[in-house]
Amino acid sequence: MKRKLLPLILAVIVLTYMVNTALFSLDETEIGVVLQFGRPVEVLREAGLHWKLPDPIQTKTVFDKRVLVYDPTASEFLTGDKQNIVVDMYLCWKIIEPLKFLQAVRDRKSAELRLEDIVRAEAGAVFGNYPLTAFVSDNPAEMRLQRIMDLISQKCDQRARHQFGIEVVDVKMKRLNFPDENKPSVFARMWAERERIAKKYRSEGQEVAAKIKAEAKKQKEIILSEAYKEAEKIKGEGDAGAMRIYAEAFGKDPGFYKFLRTLQCYEKFLDEKTTILLPGDTDLLELLEKTGTVTSHGAEKD
Amino acid sequence: MGQKKTNPVLDDLKASFKHLRALSRLGLIGAALIWVLSGFYVVQSDEQGVVRRFGRMVRGVVSPGMHYHLPWPIEKVDRPKVRKIRRASIGYVREGGGEGEKAGAAIVQRLTGDINIIDLRIMLQYSIKDASDYLFGTENPDYLVKVAAEAAITQILGGMPVDEVLTIGKIEIQNQTQRIVQEFLDNYGCGILILTTNLQEIHPPKDVIKAFKDVINAQADRDKFISEAHAFENLILPKARGEAEALIKSAEAYREEKINRSLGESSRFLKVLEAYQKAPEVSRDRLYLETMERIGPRIRKWIISPRLNERLMKIYGIGE
Numbered sequence: 071m072k073r074k075l076l077p078l079i080l081a082v083i084v085l086t087y088m089v090n091t092a093l094f095s096l097d098e099t100e101i102g103v104v105l106q107f108g109r110p111v112e113v114l115r116e117a118g119l120h121w122k123l124p125d126p127i128q129t130k131t132v133f134d135k136r137v138l139v140y141d142p143t144a145s146e147f148l149t150g151d152k153q154n155i156v157v158d159m160y161l162c163w164k165i166i167e168p169l170k171f172l173q174a175v176r177d178r179k180s181a182e183l184r185l186e187d188i189v190r191a192e193a194g195a196v197f198g199n200y201p202l203t204a205f206v207s208d209n210p211a212e213m214r215l216q217r218i219m220d221l222i223s224q225k226c227d228q229r230a231r232h233q234f235g236i237e238v239v240d241v242k243m244k245r246l247n248f249p250d251e252n253k254p255s256v257f258a259r260m261w262a263e264r265e266r267i268a269k270k271y272r273s274e275g276q277e278v279a280a281k282i283k284a285e286a287k288k289q290k291e292i293i294l295s296e297a298y299k300e301a302e303k304i305k306g307e308g309d310a311g312a313m314r315i316y317a318e319a320f321g322k323d324p325g326f327y328k329f330l331r332t333l334q335c336y337e338k339f340l341d342e343k344t345t346i347l348l349p350g351d352t353d354l355l356e357l358l359e360k361t362g363t364v365t366s367h368g369a370e371k372d
Numbered sequence: 373m374g375q376k377k378t379n380p381v382l383d384d385l386k387a388s389f390k391h392l393r394a395l396s397r398l399g400l401i402g403a404a405l406i407w408v409l410s411g412f413y414v415v416q417s418d419e420q421g422v423v424r425r426f427g428r429m430v431r432g433v434v435s436p437g438m439h440y441h442l443p444w445p446i447e448k449v450d451r452p453k454v455r456k457i458r459r460a461s462i463g464y465v466r467e468g469g470g471e472g473e474k475a476g477a478a479i480v481q482r483l484t485g486d487i488n489i490i491d492l493r494i495m496l497q498y499s500i501k502d503a504s505d506y507l508f509g510t511e512n513p514d515y516l517v518k519v520a521a522e523a524a525i526t527q528i529l530g531g532m533p534v535d536e537v538l539t540i541g542k543i544e545i546q547n548q549t550q551r552i553v554q555e556f557l558d559n560y561g562c563g564i565l566i567l568t569t570n571l572q573e574i575h576p577p578k579d580v581i582k583a584f585k586d587v588i589n590a591q592a593d594r595d596k597f598i599s600e601a602h603a604f605e606n607l608i609l610p611k612a613r614g615e616a617e618a619l620i621k622s623a624e625a626y627r628e629e630k631i632n633r634s635l636g637e638s639s640r641f642l643k644v645l646e647a648y649q650k651a652p653e654v655s656r657d658r659l660y661l662e663t664m665e666r667i668g669p670r671i672r673k674w675i676i677s678p679r680l681n682e683r684l685m686k687i688y689g690i691g692e
Contacts, residue, residue: 245482308623322642
């Protein structure tokens, strides 16, 4: 029995070992490479249960197949018009050819270092071809940031694919600014620009206000003078009408009118301050000295 | 198979082994039961289950409730909280410190289209759109939201003049950020849905903020000047219109008065004339005398008799 048991136990151990190292599962997030004595023989892209020859004949290496982010530190670049800018970029990449990746860089850390070198070189070359206004501009026709970044990712992708089996999914500019030592001059320019704009607003206001006031004054004069014109016309109508009516009536007996009017005049201009010297033989006083002739006089006049 | 039935000790041993065997069988069954039962799992109402069999996704959308999966090590379940609203802030100090920005900087700076510097803080809320993409698409989707938002902001502000950024642009910036970040993330296969983008703070850097405020004041001044002018206009024009109306009314009054007076006077005259013509001489004298009567009492009169007249003239030697 003992002689039978030992080989059995041995067989179980060997089997367990073989199963353990030959059967393996690959996660959704992983991509695997099977190596036979260090020589790659198979690339496993599908997740699930896989089989290989047991260690140490065949070994496996797995990599992350997800999109990875690399965020190198910001660095200074020179634009085409010789402006110093600080650019902070990030990089999305993933391993697409694990064999090449394994041979060229082996692990993530060195991959990222190489990617950083590539990005820096490509970005430096591309940025140098464009003036600052291609990065920031309020003119949409000039603004080409997206195209610039697409171009950089394209170039990085070409090199990374070829050299490391890496796909550069995207390179984006997180931040664009001036170096700290250049900021004071930018602020000074911003300050001056704001002052100019403030001045412009104020004088614009004054200009518009003056125009409105002048226009109002003009309107006032027009309104008043038109009213005056109208009023004079109306008064003239009154005067003319009255004159016509008077003429028509008084024309019937101008002599009598003059007589009546003269009497009215007397009433007006002979007032308390008036002193009249009446010679005793005036018509009015003619009877003062000769009495009793009223009736006869009246009769005479008749 | 072949068993010897001789040794009683061995039989005893066998009997007690029988118990032990039964016990271990029970234990084995129990363990198996526990193992089988361990496959039950609950997906909470804000979660979504994702089942992997030997690492390969087999069920991506397990809705909330009680479910069963093949026990470990065959299948395992992830239960990301797909309904949970997550936040990503830019311009806030985060644990773990400065990522690209200066560590401790509470605000981020960006360049505007007309090369002005602007400080801002922005906050995004997002949730998981696709659980499997969220789990397997990218390494760190939450970090990607943050960097993608920073890139989007750089791109958007870089195409806008500072005045627009500070005034009417806020909503526009939020909408565009949301759209562009979503576009970036979809491109990476993050499985994330941006829900809201909230521009919490946006203002010029403190070195120049005074000058910017003065521009706002200047705008207010401009409006003040203009509204003052309008006030002036509103003051003098109605007044002028009133004056004009008054002038015309008084002219009309004048006209009516003149005409009425003339009508009155002429009709009076005509009446008088009519009466007069019946007896001109008498009327003439009467009118004359009546007038004199009315005037007479109020004036001073010196009546000089003709004789006295002559005498006086002689005395004073005048009138010769």
